[in-house]
Amino acid sequence: xxxxxxxxxxxxxxxxxxxxxxxxxxxxxxxxxxxxxxxxxxxxxxxxxxxxxxxxxxxxxxxxxxxxxxxxxxxxxxxxxxxxxxxxxxxxxxxxxxxxxxxxxxxxxxxxxxxxxxxxxxxxxxxxxx
Amino acid sequence: xxxxxxxxxxxxxxxxxxxxxxxxxxxxxxxxxxxxxxxxxxxxxxxxxxxxxxxxxxxxxxxxxxxxxxxxxxxxxxxxxxxxxxxxxxxxxxxxxxxxxxxxxxxxxxxxxxxxxxxxxxxxxxxxxxxxxxxxxxxxxxxxxxxxxxxxxxxxxxxxxxxxxxxxxxxxxxxxxxxxxxxxxxxxxxxxxxxx
Numbered sequence: 420x421x422x423x424x425x426x427x428x429x430x431x432x433x434x435x436x437x438x439x440x441x442x443x444x445x446x447x448x449x450x451x452x453x454x455x456x457x458x459x460x461x462x463x464x465x466x467x468x469x470x471x472x473x474x475x476x477x478x479x480x481x482x483x484x485x486x487x488x489x490x491x492x493x494x495x496x497x498x499x500x501x502x503x504x505x506x507x508x509x510x511x512x513x514x515x516x517x518x519x520x521x522x523x524x525x526x527x528x529x530x531x532x533x534x535x536x537x538x539x540x541x542x543x544x545x546x547x548x549x
Numbered sequence: 550x551x552x553x554x555x556x557x558x559x560x561x562x563x564x565x566x567x568x569x570x571x572x573x574x575x576x577x578x579x580x581x582x583x584x585x586x587x588x589x590x591x592x593x594x595x596x597x598x599x600x601x602x603x604x605x606x607x608x609x610x611x612x613x614x615x616x617x618x619x620x621x622x623x624x625x626x627x628x629x630x631x632x633x634x635x636x637x638x639x640x641x642x643x644x645x646x647x648x649x650x651x652x653x654x655x656x657x658x659x660x661x662x663x664x665x666x667x668x669x670x671x672x673x674x675x676x677x678x679x680x681x682x683x684x685x686x687x688x689x690x691x692x693x694x695x696x697x698x699x700x701x702x703x704x705x706x707x708x709x710x711x712x713x714x715x716x717x718x719x720x721x722x723x724x725x726x727x728x729x730x731x732x733x734x735x736x737x738x739x740x741x742x743x744x745x
Contacts, residue, residue, distance in 0.1 A: 421741040424733045430686055431705035439587050447583065447601075448576055451608060455572070458609070474613070 560624040568615045575615075579608055582625065585707065586632050592702040593636045594643075595691060603639055607632045622716065629717045633699060640695050682743050689739035697732035700725055 422430070476483055558564070560581075566574035586607065591600040611628050618627055690698060699718070703709045704725075711729075715722045 421737045424737070427733055427736050427740070428705050430682075431701065432708070434592065434706045435588070435708060437588060437591065438584055443587075444580055444583050447604070448579060451579065451605060452572065454605060454609060455612070 558620065558623040558625075561620075564615065564618065564620075564624050567612070568618075575608075575612055578624065578628075582628055583608075586628070588707060589629070589632055589702060590636050592690070592706055593640065593695075593698060595687065599639070599643070603636060607635050610635065626713070626716050630719070633717060637695055637699070682740070685740055685743045686736075689736050692739060693732055693735060697728050697735065700728045701732045701736070704729055 476486070479486060560578060563574045563578050563581075567578060583604070587600060587604060590603050590607070591597070594600055594603065607628070611631055614631070618624070622630075690701065693701065700714060703714045703717070704711070709717075711722050711725050714725045718725070
């Protein structure tokens with residue numbers, strides 16, 4: 420024989436009186452405050468920053484995938500823009516060097532004192548005379 | 550039962566104080582809703598330690614999320630939503646993790662004093678039958694899908710009206726009634742062999 424819906428409802432309603440034992444919430448509150456203090460201590464520093472970011476991200480719901488996509492796209496764009504590109508080098512034909520290369524002697528510097536820097540009064544044909 | 554659309558939230562003051570860091574105000578909210586949420590989580594998980602841990606997580610989540618609580622629903626509806634969502638997520642993880650069987654559940658859940666009528670204590674035969682019925686009822690509850698168990702817990706055990714359940718679960722009232730209907734049919738068929 421099947422119980423009616425009302426009978427099932429009555430049976431289930433008896434479970435409404437199910438409660439935790441007396442004093443349960445005193446201990447519960449103590450533990451809750453300990454937990455909050457531990458979380459506060461943890462939230463200082465890099466680990467805390469990461470936790471806050473993760474919590475923020477998980478609170479976003481379905482839109483987090485849009486944020487993640489946008490962030491990934493932005494990261495790729497930044498990487499492409501900033502990655503150093505090698506200059507294009509056209510290889511030239513090279514010929515092997517089979518003679519000795521000598522370094523040139525520095526050209527002799529004429530001594531200015533030895534030079535006659537006086538204006539010349541004689542000029543050749545076609546030259547200006549001073 | 551607070552009606553979000555008609556009344557101001559009676560918890561406005563406590564919520565505002567808790568949001569400003571008054572932990573005593575949040576304690577008052579825990580004491581006000583703790584028992585109801587305990588009943589919800591316990592009847593969904595059938596496990597006392599899991600209930601305790603989950604309840605800690607639920608209130609911690611609510612405390613940290615208070616700055617984002619915009620008051621679009623009552624605090625009662627809001628914290629129930631957190632509790633239901635976290636419990637359903639927990640049940641999914643637990644199912645994946647261990648494939649929990651009825652044998653893993655609390656002995657206390659199988660031996661629920663709420664179902665033992667004092668008038669039956671003097672009659673061992675009746676008491677034995679009641680225990681058997683109670684055990685079958687709990688098993689039948691656990692054989693329901695999580696969505697169905699949620700509405701049965703909220704409506705039949707906790708006495709929350711359809712409209713409020715719909716608001717908490719963010720589904721239509723029709724969906725709530727339909728889930729209840731199928732859940733009741735399932736419980737009827739599971740209990741028929743033990744019903745006189």
